[in-house]
Each structure stands twice: as structure tokens, then as C-alpha cells.
Amino acid sequence: KAGVTQTPRYLIKTRGQQVTLSCSPISGHRSVSWYQQTPGQGLQFLFEYFSETQRNKGNFPGRFSGRQFSNSRSEMNVSTLELGDSALYLCASRPGDGGLDTQYFGPGTRLTVL
Amino acid sequence: SQELEQSPQSLIVQEGKNLTINCTSSKTLYGLYWYKQKYGEGLIFLMMLQKGGEEKSHEKITAKLDEKKQQSSLHITASQPSHAGIYLCGAVDSWGKLQFGAGTQVVVTP
Numbered sequence: 445k446a447g448v449t450q451t452p453r454y455l456i457k458t459r460g461q462q463v464t465l466s467c468s469p470i471s472g473h474r475s476v477s478w479y480q481q482t483p484g485q486g487l488q489f490l491f492e493y494f495s496e497t498q499r500n501k502g503n504f505p506g507r508f509s510g511r512q513f514s515n516s517r518s519e520m521n522v523s524t525l526e527l528g529d530s531a532l533y534l535c536a537s538r539p540g541d542g543g544l545d546t547q548y549f550g551p552g553t554r555l556t557v558l
Numbered sequence: 559s560q561e562l563e564q565s566p567q568s569l570i571v572q573e574g575k576n577l578t579i580n581c582t583s584s585k586t587l588y589g590l591y592w593y594k595q596k597y598g599e600g601l602i603f604l605m606m607l608q609k610g611g612e613e614k615s616h617e618k619i620t621a622k623l624d625e626k627k628q629q630s631s632l633h634i635t636a637s638q639p640s641h642a643g644i645y646l647c648g649a650v651d652s653w654g655k656l657q658f659g660a661g662t663q664v665v666v667t668p
Contacts, residue, residue, distance in 0.1 A: 448600075477656070487646065487658040500655050534600060536656075544589040544608060547656060549601040 445471055448537050448550035456556045462523040465553045469516050469537030475499075476518040477547060478510060481532040490533075493518055494541040522555075530557045561585075562647055562659035570665045571637050579662045581647035583628040590630045591648040591656070592621050601646065604632075634664075642666045 449468045457463050469476050477500075478490040489502040493512035512518045516537075522529055532554050536547035561584040571577045581590065589608050593601040605614045610625025618635045634641050644661045651657050 486660045489655045500653060532598060544650060546603055546606055548603060551600040
């Protein structure tokens with residue numbers, strides 16, 4: 445099976461712009477989670493979607509939003525970008541929404557905000 | 559929220575030597591995950607421990623879960639250059655969110 449794919453892999457934006465990141469889960473996986481990784485804060489949970497519904501949300505401002513489509517693909521949007529949004533954004537998928545299902549990660553999207 | 563503390567923060571080990579990384583949780587562990595990350599890349603799943611006293615091995619990597627101490631350890635035997643990277647432990651909190659420790663950077667020298 446193909447792994448989790450994320451596009452684009454690298455992105456450069458300027459402050460105030462908005463950005464959309466895409467994630468395709470492993471075939472058959474219905475749950476997609478998003479994480480932000482920075483040197484200062486480490487790996488932080490953004491949100492999780494299962495069957496097109498947001499199941500969990502981390503402690504991030506409303507500028508960060510996401511959605512999931514009927515084919516389980518997910519997108520994450522960040523509006524009004526700030527310098528502090530520069531990070532590696534990781535997406536992970538798992539088969540269901542069971543608490544102990546293993547999450548498999550994609551390669552990430554490196555976002556740089558200038 | 560669940561907090562995971564990893565130690566050491568980083569370590570340098572000579573090729574062929576053993577190393578151990580610890581992960582301690584502030585709350586009851588319902589499941590403990592170990593991942594490896596090459597800098598700037600995605601996380602690679604290593605193993606998951608669920609029951610107290612459980613021990614799993616994959617190639618030269620062994621992980622154990624001490625439920626009473628709310629702690630897990632990852633041990634690498636006879637380290638190789640391919641073992642270099644950042645090791646992260648993760649645990650599911652009571653809300654179902656996967657939380658991670660800060661990571662341990664491992665450098666393997668010739």
C-alpha cells in the first residue's frame with residue numbers, strides 16, 4: 445500500500461497570506477490528523493477528522509482550520525499567516541477512530557512564512 | 559493534559575555501543591508509541607506498547623513499558639549509523655489525542 449502523501453512538500457508564503465495543505469491517507473484509512481512541529485514547541489496536535497467530521501481539536505487559533513472529503517483526503521488551511529506559523533506540518537492517518545490505532549505519518553510540508 | 563518527558567534530550571554514541579532512551583508520563587498510560595524521525599521528515603512508526611510489563615523488539619530496538627512507573631524505555635543494541643535520528647514517544651490522552659514528548663536526538667559516531 446502507498447503511504448501517506450502530503451502536498452506540497454515545501455511552501456514559502458508572506459505574512460498575511462493564506463495557505464492550503466493537502467493530505468492523502470493510506471488507502472482504507474478513514475481518520476486523518478494534523479500536527480505542527482517547531483523547534484520551540486515540538487510536535488503539537490492540531491485536529492483530527494474521521495468520516496468528514498472533526499473529532500478532536502488542539503489548542504490553536506481559529507486561523508487554523510481543516511476539512512475532510514468523502515474519499516478521506518484532508519486539507520488544512522491557515523489564514524492570515526504569521527511568522528510563527530513557519531513549521532513542518534505533518535499529517536497522519538489511521539484505520540478508524542479507535543483510541544489506540546497506530547497513526548502513520550506522511551513526509552510533511554515545510555512552510556516558511558517571510 | 560498528558561505530558562511526556564523524554565531523557566536524555568540528546569546523546570552521542572559510538573557505533574557498536576548500546577543506548578537507552580526514557581519516556582515518563584505525568585498521567586496513566588493507556589498506550590505508548592515510539593517513533594523515529596530523520597530531521598525535517600515524517601515520523602516512522604517503531605512500535606506500540608499497551609500493557610504493563612510488555613516488551614517488544616524490532617531488529618536491534620527493544621521497548622518496554624512499566625505501567626506502575628508510567629514509564630517506557632527504548633533500548634538500541636550495538637548502534638549503527640542507521641539508528642541516528644530523533645526518537646519520539648507518544649501517548650493517547652483521555653481525550654483521545656496523541657501527545658508527544660520533546661524527542662531525543664541520537665548521533666552515532668564512527
